Amino acid sequence: MFVEPHIGREEEGTGKGWIELICGSMFSGKTEELIRRLNRALIAQQKVEIFKPKVDTRYHDTEVVSHNKTKIRSTPVDFAEDILLFSGNSHVVGIDEAQFFDAEIVSVVNTLANQGKRVIIAGLDMDFSGKAFGPIPELMAVSEYVTKVHAICVKCGGIASYSYRLSKDTEKVVLGEKDKYEPRCRRCFGMG
Numbered sequence: 001m002f003v004e005p006h007i008g009r010e011e012e013g014t015g016k017g018w019i020e021l022i023c024g025s026m027f028s029g030k031t032e033e034l035i036r037r038l039n040r041a042l043i044a045q046q047k048v049e050i051f052k053p054k055v056d057t058r059y060h061d062t063e064v065v066s067h068n069k070t071k072i073r074s075t076p077v078d079f080a081e082d083i084l085l086f087s088g089n090s091h092v093v094g095i096d097e098a099q100f101f102d103a104e105i106v107s108v109v110n111t112l113a114n115q116g117k118r119v120i121i122a123g124l125d126m127d128f129s130g131k132a133f134g135p136i137p138e139l140m141a142v143s144e145y146v147t148k149v150h151a152i153c154v155k156c157g158g159i160a161s162y163s164y165r166l167s168k169d170t171e172k173v174v175l176g177e178k179d180k181y182e183p184r185c186r187r188c189f190g191m192g
């Protein structure tokens with residue numbers, strides 16, 4: 001389990017912020033882990049702002065919701081730079097479904113961390129074809145802490161790192177749940 005390096009309040013402008021990235025396949029627990037860390041920050045009386053891309057409307061417009069139905073309020077935004085506008089004087093900024101943001105998200109999270117904020121990001125590291133997803137590789141590079149979580153392969157019960165798409169769609173972005181995707185291990189995904 002990830003243990004927070006520091007749970008106390010950050011001071012704005014001290015340059016003591018940092019970036020945490022939680023990545024993995026679908027159903028690996030990224031959103032649950034994001035919510036767990038954000039709830040602990042709230043318990044510590046910190047000001048928390050949470051964002052998700054407007055494109056992700058699967059469960060709720062204004063909540064981040066895990067597959068297991070744990071949830072936390074959030075602000076849907078169109079563009080990464082909107083996060084800077086709405087982060088205000090928060091101590092902690094949470095971002096879910098980061099793979100859907102434009103490349104600008106990298107400078108946005110760096111700016112927030114440089115302002116002294118703790119930034120916690122969750123996102124899919126690979127798409128349905130096993131290729132890196134959007135800005136996630138660069139976010140890995142700039143993050144102080146990277147946590148890779150895993151689902152359980154629905155075929156063999158092993159550790160799943162891949163999100164297998166059940167349909168023949170070839171577009172990168174196809175929103176969905178268990179109706180459209182299965183978490184699978186390398187072998188059952190067909191990589192080896």
Ligand SMILES: Nc1ncnc2c1ncn2[C@@H]1O[C@H](COP(=O)(O)OP(=O)(O)O)[C@@H](O)[C@H]1O
Pocket residue numbers: 024025026027028029030031032033065066067068150151152153154183
């Ligand atoms: N094959 C699976 N492996 C692991 N968890 C699964 C699986 N299928 C359903 N789940 C559920 O998904 C939850 C994780 O959901 P969530 O945090 O939303 O994942 P992610 O954001 O990574 O897609 C688990 O706690 C579990 O209840």
Ligand SMILES: Cc1cn([C@H]2C[C@H](O)[C@@H](COP(=O)(O)O)O2)c(=O)[nH]c1=O
Pocket residue numbers: 025026027030031058123124126127128129163172173174175176177181
């Ligand atoms: C693999 C893959 C996934 N998506 C979509 C499907 C879901 O709507 C989200 C991922 O949500 P989760 O919280 O990680 O379960 O992304 C996609 O658009 N393209 C893909 O290749």
Ligand SMILES: [Zn+2]
Pocket residue numbers: 153154155156157158184185186187188189
């Ligand atoms: Zn498997």
